[in-house]
Amino acid sequence: MSRIKVGIIGCGYWGPNLIRNFVEIPTSDVLAVADLREERLSHIKTCYPQVMVTEDYRDLFTLGLDAAVVATPPATHFSLARDCLRRGLHVLVEKPLTLNSRRAEELIELAEAQGLILMAGHTFEYNSAVRALKRIIDSGELGQIYYVDAVRVNLGLFQPDLNVLWDLAPHDISILLYILGHAPIAASAQGLACVFDGIHDIVYLNLVFPGDVLAHLHVSWLDPCKVRRITVVGSKKMVVYDDVEPLEKIKIYDKGVEAPPYTNTFGEFQCSYRYGDVVIPNIRFVEPLRLECQHFLECVANYTKPQSCGRVGLKVVKVLEMAERSLQNGGGQETIFFEDGYVHERVAA
Ligand SMILES: NC(=O)c1ccc[n+]([C@@H]2O[C@H](COP(=O)([O-])OP(=O)(O)OC[C@H]3O[C@@H](n4cnc5c(N)ncnc54)[C@H](O)[C@@H]3O)[C@@H](O)[C@H]2O)c1
Numbered sequence: 547m548s549r550i551k552v553g554i555i556g557c558g559y560w561g562p563n564l565i566r567n568f569v570e571i572p573t574s575d576v577l578a579v580a581d582l583r584e585e586r587l588s589h590i591k592t593c594y595p596q597v598m599v600t601e602d603y604r605d606l607f608t609l610g611l612d613a614a615v616v617a618t619p620p621a622t623h624f625s626l627a628r629d630c631l632r633r634g635l636h637v638l639v640e641k642p643l644t645l646n647s648r649r650a651e652e653l654i655e656l657a658e659a660q661g662l663i664l665m666a667g668h669t670f671e672y673n674s675a676v677r678a679l680k681r682i683i684d685s686g687e688l689g690q691i692y693y694v695d696a697v698r699v700n701l702g703l704f705q706p707d708l709n710v711l712w713d714l715a716p717h718d719i720s721i722l723l724y725i726l727g728h729a730p731i732a733a734s735a736q737g738l739a740c741v742f743d744g745i746h747d748i749v750y751l752n753l754v755f756p757g758d759v760l761a762h763l764h765v766s767w768l769d770p771c772k773v774r775r776i777t778v779v780g781s782k783k784m785v786v787y788d789d790v791e792p793l794e795k796i797k798i799y800d801k802g803v804e805a806p807p808y809t810n811t812f813g814e815f816q817c818s819y820r821y822g823d824v825v826i827p828n829i830r831f832v833e834p835l836r837l838e839c840q841h842f843l844e845c846v847a848n849y850t851k852p853q854s855c856g857r858v859g860l861k862v863v864k865v866l867e868m869a870e871r872s873l874q875n876g877g878g879q880e881t882i883f884f885e886d887g888y889v890h891e892r893v894a895a
Contacts, residue, residue, distance in 0.1 A: 549575040550843050553606035553635075555626055556618035557581045557590050559703075560640065564615050567839040569594060574843050577609050607633045613663075613846055616640060621707055624649040627664070631656045636663040636846045638839075641716040643859030645708070647867050650860040657856055663845050665852035666859030668720035672837035674829050675795040679778065679787050680725045682798065682827075688780025689802075694722060694761040695777045699769035709746040711735065711873065712866055714765040719862045720854065721776065722753065722761055729861045729884045730755050733868040736877040740768055751869050798825040 552574050554565050558581070568574045579590050580603035587599040600606070603626065606614060614630040616623055616639045624644045630637045631653065643666045644650045657664035670676050683691065696718040705713050723729055730753035737749035751763040774789035784799045800822025809815055838854075845852045861884060868880040 549573055550612045550846055551610060552576050552613050552615060553578045553580070553609065553611045554615045554617060555580045555603045555606070555630075556616065556640075557586045558583070558617075561586075561615075561617035562590065562593075563835055564617050564839065565590060565594065565597075567833070567836050568615070569597075571836070571840055571843060573847065574839075577611060578606050580606055604629070606630075607635075611635055613637065613842070615842075617667075619705075619707065620645055620712060624653065627653055628656060631660055631662055631664070634660060634662070636842075638665045638667055638842045639859070640667040641669070641720065641859075642666075642712060642863050642866060643856065644863055645712065647860060647864045650856065650863045654856040654860060663842070663849070663852060664856035664859075665842050665845065666720075666854045666856065666862070667838065668716070668724075668854035668858065668862070669834050669838050670717050670721045671724045671854050672841060673789075673834040674831050674837075675787055675789065676721055676724065678796055678827060678829050679776070679785060682785055682796070683725055683778060683780075684727075687783055687798070688778060688785060689782030690780060691726070691757075691759050692779045692781065693759065694726070694779075696722070696761065696763045697773045697775045699764060699766040700772040701769060702767050704741065704745075704747065704767050709737075709739075709749070709870075710765050710767050711737070711746060711749045711751065711869055713767075715749065715751060715763055715866060715869070716862050718763045718765070718776070719753075719865050720858070722755075722763075723858065723861060724853075725778070726755055726759060726761075728756050730761070730865060730882060732879050732881050733865055733872055734877055734879040735869040735873040737873055746873060749869075749873065753865070794826045795829060795831075796827055798827070800824070 552568050557579050568576045576597050578598040580600050581587050591599050613636040616626045620642055623639050627637050627639045698714045732754040735751040737746040739746045741747055747768045748766040753761040776787045778785045784801055786797045802820045804818040806816050868882045872880045
């Protein structure tokens with residue numbers, strides 16, 4: 547089978563990781579890279595002399611490409627992805643898919659009308675530890691899921707044109723949708739803009755999932771420590787996924803508490819605490835971005851729906867949109883509807 551001809555738009559911080567992976571995967575052929583910045587293009591040309599580089603992404607449309615990858619700032623995702631789809635290219639768009647849900651819907655409609663693959667770059671969905679976490683939840687080992695706590699904080703990297711919610715929370719929201727298998731039904735968020743006026747650098751986001759499962763997300767560019775941790779607490783066991791850990795990324799704690807039978811006196815109020823084993827599953831770790839790129843190529847080759855398809859990308863955008871609305875409105879709860887047509891409405895806090 548002939549190799550899939552790929553062009554990549556954007557080679558700032560993240561784009562080179564995509565370029566490296568598509569160059570190394572034998573089923574793809576990176577023909578060209580576009581970026582507005584000449585110095586980034588000359589760096590790519592030094593690393594990959596065989597790849598054509600251009601400051602005008604429209605040059606990619608003259609090369610007979612099969613697919614394009616959009617790794618530019620989020621504000622540009624919509625127009626670049628739309629142009630690529632209109633030119634008949636399958637498209638992988640970095641997270642978040644777009645900065646508003648209407649535009650995400652437009653991309654989905656365009657891709658469907660043209661019979662093209664549209665995939666969102668939700669890298670953590672392709673992370674072996676996240677997949678292991680989903681398997682653990684799906685197995686029922688944790689019992690009934692009570693709540694999820696997600697922390698993604700560090701010092702920087704500040705973004706000039708979007709806040710920390712849109713920069714970091716797409717990762718955790720996509721992980722939550724994937725591991726819980728549902729989209730949330732309500733969102734509320736509070737935060738602070740400490741360094742730049744109007745750009746939130748700290749956000750606390752609460753999500754309510756069906757079955758009264760609560761999730762709390764803390765994202766920040768203003769924290770002394772790098773933390774990338776998700777805790778899932780169930781009625782039988784608890785799991786901690788720590789992405790900063792080099793090897794032992796998942797720990798399953800056989801811990802729990804059982805309430806005593808009903809009593810009338812405080813003296814009789816004795817909870818039963820369980821402190822059991824801690825199990826650390828052995829996870830064979832492959833670079834998540836490699837798996838994501840391979841998956842995109844497989845979907846293009848076999849014409850199958852990606853795991854993080856356009857509709858999953860839309861759901862993440864919709865949650866971000868409702869969270870942003872809450873953030874701007876003093877933290878009131880916003881309901882989120884995911885139905886045909888993807889309607890949503892605001893309710894009183
Ligand atoms: N999946 C992940 O884990 C992950 C990690 C980091 C960033 N990202 C995403 O990757 C994307 C890029 O982020 P980044 O940190 O690399 O940003 P960046 O600013 O470092 O790089 C973006 C590049 O796009 C170029 N660009 C902008 N408009 C363009 C246009 N019209 N044509 C061609 N080039 C254009 C810029 O010149 C710049 O070099 C964002 O969507 C971000 O959310 C994803």
